[in-house]
Amino acid sequence: MNVETLFPVIGGATAVVGLTLWLRHCLREEVRWDYRQQAHLLILFLPVFIAGLVCWHLLEDGYLDGSHGWLTPSTALLNSVPFWFLIFTAVLNLVGSVGYAARHWYFARQLWGCSRVDTSAARVQLAVDGLARLAKVDPPPVRRLLTRKPLAVVTGFHRPVLYLSSWYFELSEAELASVLAHELAHIARRDNLTAAWATGSLLGCFYWPAGWQAFEQLMQERELAADELAAGLTGKPLRLAKVLIKADEAHRTVEAPVACRFEAQGSIEKRVEQLIYLHQRPLARSVMPFWQTAAVWLTVGFAAVLAADLIPHWLDTLQ
Template identity: 30%
Template sequence: MNAWAHLAPFAAAHAMNAGIVGLALVGILWVALRLSGKQSSRARFAIWFVGLLAVAALPFLFAQRLVSNPASSFVALPSRWAEYFVALWAIGTTVGILRIAAGLMRLRQLRSNAVGIAPASLPVATAAKLQNDGGWRDVLILRSDEVSVPMVIGFVRPAILLPSSLVPQLSEEELDVIVLHEMAHIRRWDDWTNLVQKVVKAVFFFHPAVWWIDGRLTLEREMACDEMVLAQSPSAKAYAGFLISFHEKLQSAGAPVLVQALVSKVSQLAERVTEILEAKKPAKSRVPAFAASAALLAALGAAPMLPEFVSFGNAPEIAKSQAPAKHVSTTHTYDVSAVIPSVETQVKVINASYTPGTVQPVKAKTARKRRPAPQQIAEKVPAKRPMLVVYQSAQFDGANWTICVWSVDPATNRTVQSFVLKI
């Protein structure tokens, strides 16, 4: 069996089990946040971002658990399915990463084609914000004919990109609000957290929990910037009205990948406006704010102790490819050599409590003489419980056991089930 056949079930099982636990983790975080009462958008964003990283780390936690404490799974699937799943996973991840790379190239192109706006032509208050609110990163204001919405581009040298058609229409107050909002993105390092968010989504594109958290983070990121604008704006109603009118002007124009735009979807804009108008209301917290963080840590700590929900194996494939087996019932000592005199025949004895389809093939031994007595080789057999391999010349008293007789196909060197004996 090649490395791919070993790796695919291993990776697929981790992804499946982590996906199930990830959904439960999202539910725990959601309930914890609901019980925590009204929290700031910055706090909710931080919790959901840590939750996203936790969901991404779950496959590695399951890998450690499976190595240190293997357990029986609730559902066993054919290993061939795992190979298909991992192949599709690799293709989807490659497409997602290429899309991110294309977005980065697009941002670089936008910056190189943009035209700078001289600081002297900006209002004094706006120029002061650019100089003082960017931290150690210098921030420029650029205009471009290739964009339809204001946005922040750049990771090391960020810039606020304004549509060329929009610049003449902006009043000093509107320009000041736009700069405040986009500078909030820069101060929060949203460009980097958004990149991490998109990479995780590209790798775990099949994970519904990742998609849900991604949407939540996108909304909470904008709300957190709204909170920072409101901290420097005297009127929440005026800011909410500005967002609505600005959205109507732009008609929800699309933005390239990996940018944070001032306007968003209509549904998200409605939630943002509601949050802005209720920002002055006191929070009514019934449970301390750290409840969500505590729930997250508890869930991560319990993940390695959870059972294996899904596993992949060869048994269903073997059962499908083999000819129908003969069934013989007996209460006496059974002489294996009386049934199949072939020298290469091997007999596997498995506890009768096993369900059909759980038998694993044993590769034929080469350059080894047969022995007249049973030999215990449980440590060498790929099974979850001890097995016995009995060679054909042996007498075996197998009361309450099921004996599966296998022979070796010399053309393919693969084992083929001949029949099953229920003793």
């Protein structure tokens, strides 16, 4: 490996490790779910982004004499390792995201086929409309699943649909409201879309152990975040905790598909503990504003470009 190749590879590896360690250090003290979500997504995205920068830098060094510009297709370019690694990473990201979306669509079609809209669903729709105004989201249509297993799930990315099994219609209005608030929280947080993007990034950085850990934590913490937002909408966190315990007891008698479970991701114990804590000490956690999210991503992205591309180019000029 020559010096021209060594500089961007070392710079990119340093950027990935350094920024990941910094983000994980920030996560130790961070309790705001929106901020934690952005940190997990960055840990997943950075290896993919920086690997692409390094490959592009190597291609510029090999075919543009180290200057910036667009590459012209050629036989030598198509036979280069950086080119195919770049294509391979992009394909993995696309396959991961599209694959998740396809599985989600298939699951939604199955739920649609075993559900219907009746008078019970129409009554619940009124409650959903009211809570949706509080959550500042468009109210999803409600469909009743033809099963007595405790299943509650939101499907869809742009126009979500809320499915509730008959088990939930036997709850009190206050308990049902807590369940509806939880599902609306997933819509407000765009959790399905986030999961699709995170799955694509995970495949793209399959070689990065921190990415797998970040993905697992992201999937678990989205349930805790939805619980907290639901508690804020209803003002009754203990009611949601009560429903979680009831649903868990019902699942112990009749096993349901994991993908359909109301408590699908995240530990029941952790969720109940958080809801009890919210009852004892209500928190007013701030939502991460868009400008701050954009600033964080731009800053981290610039640091990655600096370490993986700009500094190596500058070092090349000193040779």
